[in-house]
Amino acid sequence: MIIGLTGSIASGKSTVAKMMTALGLPIVDADKVARDVVEPGTATLALIAESFGQAILQEDGTLNRTKLGDIIFHEPAQRKVLNDIMHPAIRKEMLRQRDAYLEAGSKHVVMDIPLLFESQLQHFVDRIIVVSVSEEVQLQRLMERNQLSQEDALARMHAQLPMSVKEKGAHAVIYNNDSIEHTEGQLKKILTHWDVI
């Protein structure tokens, strides 16, 4: 079974993905892939520098993620430019990793894809788990984790589909407002029900 793990920014996907790793499940992490495809020397990074200007690179040639984030989370047109450059490369690498796990004999693979619904990637997976939090908790955790102002945190949240839309597209929802233990309990119940653990 290919399990899609999604949610909104700072809803707790990585936290749940860590629990799934501890349960022995292999994870394909879209955020990690998104970092790998812009390593210095890649065609994707060259395209980004062409579109956003050389000043988007740091002195050592790596991508200035803070600068690019400031642009794309505030300007939808620029976000589309970046997505059009990066998403094909991210998708290709995610599918390569998924297939490598399957070929190596994994019965189940988890794909942690923040933009699963926004990019309409439902067909990549058999079942979808959405990690959900209230907007208040999400804002608080995002501001704390990324040291963002309320305005910048809200801009990032509004760059994604509302949580309610994602919940409607899920086979199972994990509510992550409460303790980590409470979240872990929900995850184990879902995976047991699906015969994954």
Ligand SMILES: CC(C)(COP(=O)(O)OP(=O)(O)OC[C@H]1O[C@@H](n2cnc3c(N)ncnc32)[C@H](O)[C@@H]1O)[C@@H](O)C(=O)NCCC(=O)NCCS
């Ligand atoms: C703009 C970038 C450089 C900012 O980097 P930064 O280190 O600050 O954030 P990070 O990569 O850890 O992303 C944090 C979260 O932001 C959200 N997010 C990232 N990119 C986007 C996007 N294009 N649209 C909406 N939300 C996004 C996701 O929820 C993600 O989990 C980076 O997010 C990026 O390369 N984005 C484009 C690639 C992409 O779409 N990634 C999302 C997963 S496929």
Ligand SMILES: Nc1ncnc2c1ncn2[C@@H]1O[C@H](COP(=O)(O)OP(=O)(O)OP(=O)(O)O)[C@@H](O)[C@H]1O
């Ligand atoms: N149940 C919880 N109780 C308290 N803090 C939590 C809980 N779940 C997650 N957090 C914290 O909230 C923040 C966001 O969680 P996490 O990084 O797992 O979200 P994410 O959905 O993977 O985010 P992103 O979309 O940015 O990749 C982190 O700082 C994490 O430690």
